[in-house]
Amino acid sequence: MERIPILKMGSFLLVTVQVDMHDQLAMNLQSDLTDKIVSAKARGVLIDISALDIVDSFIGRMxxxxxxxxxxxxxxxxxxxxxxxxxxxxxxxxxxxTGVRTALNIEKGMDLLRASIG
Amino acid sequence: MTGKGEILPLRASEDVVIVRQRVRALAAQEGLKLVDQTKIVTAASELARNTVIYGRDGTALLEAVEAGGRRGVRLTFEDRGPGIADLQLAMKDGYTTGGGLGLGLSGSKRLCNEFEIESKVGVGTRVTITRWR
Structure with a gap:
């Protein structure tokens, strides 16, 4: 089954969405990420959507x-x-x-994660 | 009004991705600005998903249109699904029967210049949207 890779960097997980996701792929990412947060004891998740040229209500909900x-x-x-x-x-x-924290780029996002975890 | 169309099937969630890509190509070809391309592609994604989820034997018709010297993109989503009994209710933000956010119809209407919906219970639904350059 098609999957979007999740990278582990210290206590953070990093996801770069580089394909035009169909709905099932987005659902897979949602469940893979929650599993991985637990198994990797992650404290932060960074999702890079700079390659996405649209975010519709389905991706937004995800x-x-x-x-x-x-x-x-x-x-x-x-x-x-x-x-x-x-x-x-x-x-x-x-x-x-609402409820989704955002940052302009990966660098600023990592800063935000580090600051919030302390 | 002249139009040369392309018809794409809408049966599975992968078909929604193909519709998005073809609408993007057409909108770029017709000279829509990036923001307007993004709006019509997003509206197309919402309506194509509705067609796949609620409809049956759904199709998307993609056309380049011209009127009064203006060029634009017109999309028609048609299905032979159960139809919508209360269109006014279906057009309300947040109303859904499918467990989504209920933004598909109302949101996509805000993203285009023209929006028409026709539906008959037991026959099907047709939504037509246009975005001008």
Missing amino acids: LGNIASMSRILDAETVVVGMQPAVAITLVELGLAL
Whole structure:
């Protein structure tokens, strides 16, 4: 089955979404990430979506779910690299991504994770 | 109004990805700005998913259109599913029968310039959207 790779870096997990995800692939990522947070005892998750040229309500919901689930499992999630056109479209679509922490790029996202974990 | 169309099937979630990619190519070819391309592709993704989930024998028709010197992209999503009994309710933000966020119809309407929906219970649903350059 198709899967998006999850990299472990210290106590953080790193995901770079580089393909146009169909819905099942997004669902797989959601469940793989929650499993991996537990098995790797991760404290932070960084999701890079700079290669995504759209985020629709399904992907948006998945990002929100990952953020909520990781919080329950004592890990922080930061979504980084959203393209400006994607941000404009998301807001107009009606999705504010409430509860999802974001940063402009990977570097700033890592800073945010380090700071929040202490 | 002139249009040369491409018809794509919408049966599985992989078909939604193909529709997104073909709409992107058409929108770029018609000279839509990046933000407008992103809006119509996102709307297409929402409507294509609806067609796959709720419809049966769904298709997407992609057309380049021209009216009064303006160029644009028109998309028609059609299925032979159960239809929508209460269109007014279905168009409300947050209303869903499928367990999603309920933003598909209402959200995609906000993302395009023209939006038309026709539905008949037991016959099917047709949604047509247009984004002008």
